[in-house]
Amino acid sequence: MKEKDIKKRKIKPNKLDIVELDEVTTIEVKESKDFLLKEYIVGGEEHRVELKRKVIFQFTESDLTSDVSLKIAVEGNIDLELFILVVTPFGIQNIESTLDMNAILLDDLASITFVPSLEIEEMSVNVDHQSTIGTPEEAWIEYFESRGYTRSEAIKFIADSFISDIES
Amino acid sequence: MPMPKAEASSVQQQNTKAIEFPKGIDEDVIRKLWKIKKEPDWMLEFRLESYKAFQAKKLPEWGPDLSDIDFQDIKYYATAGDQAHDWDDVPEEIRDTFEQLGIPEHEKDFLAGVSTQYESEVVYHKLQDKYKDSGLVFESIDDGLKKYPKIFKKYFSTIIPPGDNKFAALNSAVWSGGSFIYVPKGVKMEIPVETYFRINTESMGQFERTLIIADEGSEVHYIEGCTAPQYSTNSLHSAVVELIALKDSHIKYTTIQNWSKNVYNLVTKRGLAEEGARIDWLDVNIGSKVTMKYPSVILKGDNSHGEVLSMAMADSDQVLDTGAKMIHLGKNTTSIIDSKTVSVGSGKAIYRGISKITKNAENSKAVVGCDGLLVDPESKSYAYPYNTVSNTSSHLEHEATVSKVAEDKVNYLMSRGLEEEEAIQLVISGFIDPVINELPLEYSVELDRLLEMVLNREGKGHQKKKN
Numbered sequence: 001m002k003e004k005d006i007k008k009r010k011i012k013p014n015k016l017d018i019v020e021l022d023e024v025t026t027i028e029v030k031e032s033k034d035f036l037l038k039e040y041i042v043g044g045e046e047h048r049v050e051l052k053r054k055v056i057f058q059f060t061e062s063d064l065t066s067d068v069s070l071k072i073a074v075e076g077n078i079d080l081e082l083f084i085l086v087v088t089p090f091g092i093q094n095i096e097s098t099l100d101m102n103a104i105l106l107d108d109l110a111s112i113t114f115v116p117s118l119e120i121e122e123m124s125v126n127v128d129h130q131s132t133i134g135t136p137e138e139a140w141i142e143y144f145e146s147r148g149y150t151r152s153e154a155i156k157f158i159a160d161s162f163i164s165d166i167e168s
Numbered sequence: 169m170p171m172p173k174a175e176a177s178s179v180q181q182q183n184t185k186a187i188e189f190p191k192g193i194d195e196d197v198i199r200k201l202w203k204i205k206k207e208p209d210w211m212l213e214f215r216l217e218s219y220k221a222f223q224a225k226k227l228p229e230w231g232p233d234l235s236d237i238d239f240q241d242i243k244y245y246a247t248a249g250d251q252a253h254d255w256d257d258v259p260e261e262i263r264d265t266f267e268q269l270g271i272p273e274h275e276k277d278f279l280a281g282v283s284t285q286y287e288s289e290v291v292y293h294k295l296q297d298k299y300k301d302s303g304l305v306f307e308s309i310d311d312g313l314k315k316y317p318k319i320f321k322k323y324f325s326t327i328i329p330p331g332d333n334k335f336a337a338l339n340s341a342v343w344s345g346g347s348f349i350y351v352p353k354g355v356k357m358e359i360p361v362e363t364y365f366r367i368n369t370e371s372m373g374q375f376e377r378t379l380i381i382a383d384e385g386s387e388v389h390y391i392e393g394c395t396a397p398q399y400s401t402n403s404l405h406s407a408v409v410e411l412i413a414l415k416d417s418h419i420k421y422t423t424i425q426n427w428s429k430n431v432y433n434l435v436t437k438r439g440l441a442e443e444g445a446r447i448d449w450l451d452v453n454i455g456s457k458v459t460m461k462y463p464s465v466i467l468k469g470d471n472s473h474g475e476v477l478s479m480a481m482a483d484s485d486q487v488l489d490t491g492a493k494m495i496h497l498g499k500n501t502t503s504i505i506d507s508k509t510v511s512v513g514s515g516k517a518i519y520r521g522i523s524k525i526t527k528n529a530e531n532s533k534a535v536v537g538c539d540g541l542l543v544d545p546e547s548k549s550y551a552y553p554y555n556t557v558s559n560t561s562s563h564l565e566h567e568a569t570v571s572k573v574a575e576d577k578v579n580y581l582m583s584r585g586l587e588e589e590e591a592i593q594l595v596i597s598g599f600i601d602p603v604i605n606e607l608p609l610e611y612s613v614e615l616d617r618l619l620e621m622v623l624n625r626e627g628k629g630h631q632k633k634k635n
Binding site: 090103105106107108110111112113114115116117118119120121122123124125126127128129130131132133134135 | 527540542543544545546547548549550551552553554555556557558559560561562563564565566567568569570571572
């Protein structure tokens, strides 16, 4: 199955910089700015797909703050690997940055690998990163089922909310 | 598993004179080594096949630069003589070396057993009598092969086969020295056993192999330490450690590595946890020129648990690429990785890890933390954590920070009367406190002392003011 067959449900962007997930994306951070990556990725129904994406955030100016937030919902026959790298080279000082990666798996066919990486070569830098990989809470699914949704609809509703939550 | 009985009540001393191989490796070196050790035929076949695997495999294309290693410029075997069971029988110059490290005192006061390895062979080995009665087997690995061949062959190289990586293949071809431990069912060792490794010869390679089997319901704590003098040429330490924790058993493995800065320390360590078992790695890395080490646990059995608590302090001209791997195969498995790295001077500290929850590892949980502390403007910190989840009933959490020594904390401590260097050292001690707390008291005191030495060397404890 080719990558073009993978369906992506795009969520409406807000005032943040939205980053598209290409095979390799390098973003030079020249000013204080937050970044948002959000994807709802549905893999193949019959054939398994491997999807690897790499995003590099390279700070090129000093005295910046930047938060990178990522929310991914994944379902279907797919092995997704997401490599996010934050780089502060030597000489780029006083950087404050947070990398927050969160993913939910919507079925047992999907698999996700997060690689929240850091390359810090300057001591006047504070970088945090955190990531979670989980699944929709069963209690939430049951709640929506009690309101007349099917299980599949409930899961998709929760996934949309999970991603949209970042915009509010 | 029935308790293994020694199939040779004692190993005949070989009256080995001091031997030192010339530099270089080929099949003849391996045959000569096998002959000196008087090993069974299957071990020669194993060694030669491993050598082929070593030749076929390339150096890793990731991680620190290893291109300076000249495998033909290393001595692959040296021994000072036969193994002793009494300190007085150890050759004087070797005894002095270990007495300066405090090994005999540790044995008397803290340990159930001690093994000391000098170059390629164990020179001293003793297990307290009361632990022999429990059925505990603690032998040098060469003796383990001869005395317990069935159990040895059953488990040897099952967790780390020669084809695992180039350095595991090299170790499999030329291994010498190390420990063999079997803990019988239900036996819980209240105090640890220890092995200490020393490389003394220039351009030496040390390739010890450790195999620990904890039978059902048993517990053991094993500690290893290592040092070497500083030479201008490189030395190579490439060890393999295999841990097998059978049902409901617990193995804790502590390493305090303080090799000199000419040593390439490239080690493969892996444990297999069966149902309900637990494996803890406590890994402290201060020395070496380059270290690549990722203690791992394969959580094969349901309800098994793995932990890695790791600390690396990279001083100038050091690259410490350390981390951990947790592979969840069984259901309801849990793992914790907590890594602390400190970069001093131009040191480069790298965290590299894998936490993988596979499709069948339902209802599993993994927690990963990797924190880095930068002490100087030249310091560098890198982190590459790979986190994978492949089922919907499991959960993985990861968090990390990289920062410098906080000025407000230093200022507060200085306002309480500490000098700046003392304040910085105290902040760093607090940062690595979760690791120090897990060490036996005498080792945590020693680690604090080493920390002070590293930080005060050439005034690196200062936070240099920038213009």
